[in-house]
Amino acid sequence: MSAQREMKEKNHWHKPVTIIITVIGVMAIVALVTVAVLQNRPLSQKYKYGIVMDAGSSHTALYIYAWPAEKDNNTGRVEQTHSCKVKGPGISSYASNPSKAGESLRVCMQEAKQLVPANHHSETPLYLGATAGMRLLNLEDSSASDRVFHAVEGALQKFPFSFQGARILSGQEEGAFGWVTVNYLDDRLKQGLETKGALDLGGASTQISFVSDTFDGSESPDNNVNFRLYGNDYNLYTHSFLCYGKDQALRMTLAQQTLSGPGSILDPCFHRGYTDTKNYSVLYDSPCVSKMKPQNATPTFTHKGGGDFLQCQDVIKRIFNFTHCKYNQCSFNGIFQPFLQGQYGAFSAYYFVMDFLNLTDTSIPLEDVKEKLKRYCATPWSELTQQHGNIKYLAEYCFSGTYIVTLLTEGYNFTSQTYPTIKYIKKIKGSDAGWTLGYMLNLTNMIPAEAPDTPPLPHAGYVSIVTIMAILLFVLFIVSLRPLWPRCSKQPHII
Numbered sequence: 001m002s003a004q005r006e007m008k009e010k011n012h013w014h015k016p017v018t019i020i021i022t023v024i025g026v027m028a029i030v031a032l033v034t035v036a037v038l039q040n041r042p043l044s045q046k047y048k049y050g051i052v053m054d055a056g057s058s059h060t061a062l063y064i065y066a067w068p069a070e071k072d073n074n075t076g077r078v079e080q081t082h083s084c085k086v087k088g089p090g091i092s093s094y095a096s097n098p099s100k101a102g103e104s105l106r107v108c109m110q111e112a113k114q115l116v117p118a119n120h121h122s123e124t125p126l127y128l129g130a131t132a133g134m135r136l137l138n139l140e141d142s143s144a145s146d147r148v149f150h151a152v153e154g155a156l157q158k159f160p161f162s163f164q165g166a167r168i169l170s171g172q173e174e175g176a177f178g179w180v181t182v183n184y185l186d187d188r189l190k191q192g193l194e195t196k197g198a199l200d201l202g203g204a205s206t207q208i209s210f211v212s213d214t215f216d217g218s219e220s221p222d223n224n225v226n227f228r229l230y231g232n233d234y235n236l237y238t239h240s241f242l243c244y245g246k247d248q249a250l251r252m253t254l255a256q257q258t259l260s261g262p263g264s265i266l267d268p269c270f271h272r273g274y275t276d277t278k279n280y281s282v283l284y285d286s287p288c289v290s291k292m293k294p295q296n297a298t299p300t301f302t303h304k305g306g307g308d309f310l311q312c313q314d315v316i317k318r319i320f321n322f323t324h325c326k327y328n329q330c331s332f333n334g335i336f337q338p339f340l341q342g343q344y345g346a347f348s349a350y351y352f353v354m355d356f357l358n359l360t361d362t363s364i365p366l367e368d369v370k371e372k373l374k375r376y377c378a379t380p381w382s383e384l385t386q387q388h389g390n391i392k393y394l395a396e397y398c399f400s401g402t403y404i405v406t407l408l409t410e411g412y413n414f415t416s417q418t419y420p421t422i423k424y425i426k427k428i429k430g431s432d433a434g435w436t437l438g439y440m441l442n443l444t445n446m447i448p449a450e451a452p453d454t455p456p457l458p459h460a461g462y463v464s465i466v467t468i469m470a471i472l473l474f475v476l477f478i479v480s481l482r483p484l485w486p487r488c489s490k491q492p493h494i495i
């Protein structure tokens with residue numbers, strides 16, 4: 001018993017003053033780390049939301065984007081959290097019944113109302129951008145397009161979001177914002193990396209956009225968009241070909257084959273055994289072909305398939321004009337295009353079509369792609385319907401695949417060597433490739449012109465250093481109390 005007391009007396013760790021110092025030391029470390037963590041922690045992970053509706057020529061889609069509230073100015077942070085495909089056709093198809101255009105958007109808007117937290121509704125911007133379908137309607141009948149917009153705006157204003165208006169995007173905007181989306185999602189802008197070109201194939205128009213070192217805009221100012229993003233200047237070449245989306249291109253190809261108003265045609269872009277009765281007035285009801293409408297034709301013609309890729313390429317080539325170019329070089333229709341440069345992301349119908357045809361792998365040599373298309377186009381229609389059932393677009397994939405290859409090679413001058421620079425993409429890091437994200441980033445000023453100041457250390461690094469320093473100081477403090485430590489004595493164990 002007395003030996004135990006003697007040892008307790010010798011052991012300074014059992015002295016109240018040492019215990020108090022230790023407890024205070026531990027409490028100080030805990031307090032220091034807690035304060036450091038709380039004080040410097042990123043503000044609570046509250047999110048902001050934005051909604052963009054893409055009113056395309058064939059259909060409308062709604063996208064919800066979200067980003068951490070305190071990181072508005074940081075790149076790579078805005079993500080698509082939801083998409084909703086509006087049932088029915090694009091809003092331009094409701095020209096004769098505009099109120100139905102507004103109604104058609106309701107289901108997706110209700111979904112957005114459920115998904116965006118109610119306390120964020122009033123601060124969530126909602127944009128509707130219309131592309132080539134409305135551009136064509138506006139050309140054809142501007143008061144009809146006004147009526148459609150009026151109906152759509154009326155419907156969207158009924159929702160609790162901060163509606164920022166519905167408008168037609170110019171072809172330049174559509175091309176440039178598609179390029180911003182691709183490069184933002186790829187984290188190329190903030191890091192100042194070499195950018196990727198963007199190829200967008202829609203139903204009524206198609207866009208090509210890329211940065212060119214040889215293009216300063218002087219040759220063709222209409223094709224030039226300048227951006228300063230995160231401290232880097234970008235000189236973008238962009239062009240949108242109205243009527244060269246795949247649905248209007250199909251109309252033009254059919255129009256080329258029915259100039260004389262025949263009662264039937266054998267179309268090489270459709271499969272053998274395919275046959276359909278088509279109405280001349282429906283086919284020619286678009287500003288892309290209306291001037292070519294044959295006179296004195298029967299109301300309908302029989303559209304039969306011939307299933308021949310090479311002949312299909314020949315009829316498609318006829319919709320491109322290569323005869324005049326007032327610049328050093330052109331793509332087609334007398335439009336300036338600098339030399340192709342770098343890598344490209346091809347999305348929207350480029351992806352849908354090449355995905356269906358199992359041709360998204362661009363390491364497949366271009367000659368093999370053509371060979372595969374040749375075989376696909378030669379497949380009898382009965383065999384295809386047996387294999388796939390009656391799926392949407394089935395009859396058109398031979399035309400669409402041939403059109404894509406022709407547009408890329410004959411139109412934009414991609415070669416067997418440069419074809420592998422194209423990647424067919426649908427999504428990048430969970431967000432759809434398309435103009436909508438770039439449009440919202442621009443309108444919400446989410447990409448600063450100059451590089452934002454970044455803290456020298458990330459938060460986790462900061463916390464680790466504070467913790468290590470605090471522990472180190474404490475250990476030093478304990479070491480400095482060494483004179484008070486118990487002397488090492490070989491005491492027998494006391495049971």
Ligand SMILES: Nc1ncnc2c1ncn2[C@@H]1O[C@H](COP(=O)(O)OP(=O)(O)O)[C@@H](O)[C@H]1O
Pocket residue numbers: 055056057058059090131132133201202203204205206245246247348349352353356393
């Ligand atoms: N699964 C699919 N297979 C083939 N084509 C598709 C598929 N889904 C959508 N598309 C096509 O993608 C195109 C989308 O164009 P859209 O954005 O509506 O027009 P635009 O951009 O010219 O206004 C349309 O031609 C549509 O038919």
Ligand SMILES: [Ca+2]
Pocket residue numbers: 056057131201202203348
């Ligand atoms: Ca589109």
